[in-house]
Amino acid sequence: MVGQQALTELAKRRGFFFGANEAYGGTAGFYTFGPEGAALKRNVESAWRERFTLRLGNEEIEAPTVMPEPVFEASGHLDGFDDMLIECAECGESHRADHLIEDAVADIEDAEALGVDRVEELIREHDLACPTCGAALSGEPVEDFNLMFETSIGPGSGQPGYLRPETAQGIFVEFPRLKEYARGQLPFGVTQIGPAYRNEISPRRGIIRVREFTQAELEQFIDPEEDEPPLEDVADVEVTLYPASEQNADDGDYIQTTIGEAIDEEIIGSPWVAYFLGVAQGWYERVGVDMDRFRFRQHLAGERAHYAADCWDAESEVGGNWIEIAGFAYRGDYDLRKHGEHSEDRFTVFKRYDEPKTVERATVNPDMSALGPEFGGAAGDVADALQELAESDPDAFDSNEVTVDVDGESYTIDTDVANFSVEEQTENGEHITPHVVEPSFGVGRTVYTLLDHAYSEDTVDDETRTYLSLAPEIAPTDVAVFPLVGDDDLVTTADDVADELRAAGLSVSYDDSGSIGRRYRRQDEIGTPFCVTVDHEGLEGDSEPTVTLRERDSASQLRISVADLAAELEAVLAGDGTFADLQDRYERVDTDVTTA
């Protein structure tokens, strides 16, 4: 196991990531990905896109990071994302004011909804004390802290906006158009990879908890009554589960099972969530997460977000701690329903019935030439109220007069004027609000996990060697090319080989400095899976030139002709064969190197 300190040091020194704006003292919670880190992150994103967008037949979008205030009124982030903090004057501890009240006052369960002033009052009335030191908190100010970054759109006072706290909202808000694009057919999925922002009170633990981070999210829109995931694709996938029941039990333990069994035994409630856990398991394994340090943990009841009906996290163990690297939430119809209520657009899809239905519907057709002169500006509202009444209580129209309330005023109308009737109508279907299943991945945390799990040390010729055993698919550099020594003919050939490999689309690093061993170590430390060395032996005689090809983890080499090199490397990097396969087909080089 590697400590956070050693990994952070390597990350800084080798250009994976480092604190941003250090020239100006640094900014807590913001990191820059250096050349190696940016390449690694890009490769992780590509692998995610390949699996969760392309392979699943979904579509990817790119929405703005700044969104106007009403979006977050609808999503609940403006209220639900607030923390009410109160600070003890005696010991300086900060506490959640709303939690204090919920604990102390029996009949208040959601103190957050009460507002700052009322919460301050309640603390006075109940004479609440600091849980840490016991000093009275009465009279201390309660501060609202919203975790969203606020900004202002346009000049002057502008309109208030926020940096999105999750990429998901960019997908939900555009649902009306995305639905059109999907031709109104459920199920369909939309993905987005991009930055999200949370103004954390206290960023911690390096890159693990930051204020700007990259999310890769899939919003799967489904008809909850009809759509089922292709569970047969993942039924046999083995997973390590840590359900809420086990977390609560004294002797709770992990459950090793398959996705199929977990559904049969109702450990995972939602088949869709289970499906995505299965897909994710395979993906994490592929990009290089150590599956012995990986688990799916179910959220405890009190832990769930305001939108989530059931939620599982993917967690990895890094530096001895478990961190969340993805969340799988069944969000129900919460998001689309809310945006539908708050905006002018329709966040529904039309679901056709198998057979058209004939229904009796009570309607009114009010004589507006009578209502208008009588009620003036209220006439339109009265007409609407009559229609509502017709639907909810048609019997009200049996008598001669009917009364409706509009804004607290009562209006009484002759029933004749309302033109009440019951008509038979044909309904071909209904508008339903889709449910949403959301796999949401933290890209930065995944990158950190991969570095942690790839970090290795061994001994080569009695010297300690540090190397990153990254999956070839996601390693920042595919291959490094060296001339064994600085002779002109070796340098020229090595240059040509590097150029040829670049032309084949590989990410190539060229290095002719210092001793060959030093150059191998450099590449080991950034996880480059292969090194190609041009030596005199390979250029001797009239036969085709050859080079040595070295594999990172074993440090073993084989001799291969330059003509075959690009194609063989491409195949291995694409996961089509391994270095061991090449060893069977090409001459091994005895290097006298011993690894232990």
Next chain:
RNA sequence: GUGCCGGUGGUCUAGUGGUAGGACCUGAGCCUUCCAAGCUCAUGGCCCGGGUUCAAAUCCCGGCCGGCACACCA
């Protein structure tokens, strides 16, 4: 946000009220035909601001950044 500890070349680190030394790295050269070798030379540093002092990188205060603990993490 609170408490404790810390901040010296790219990285790691020694050190003192009189402006700094090492190791590794990096660059140039010599040597070198496969794993951080050796030799020569070179580049490069006291987090920021204020105070005390003849003099502050050193002491004091504040800020910023980092680590740990608490709180927080929808």
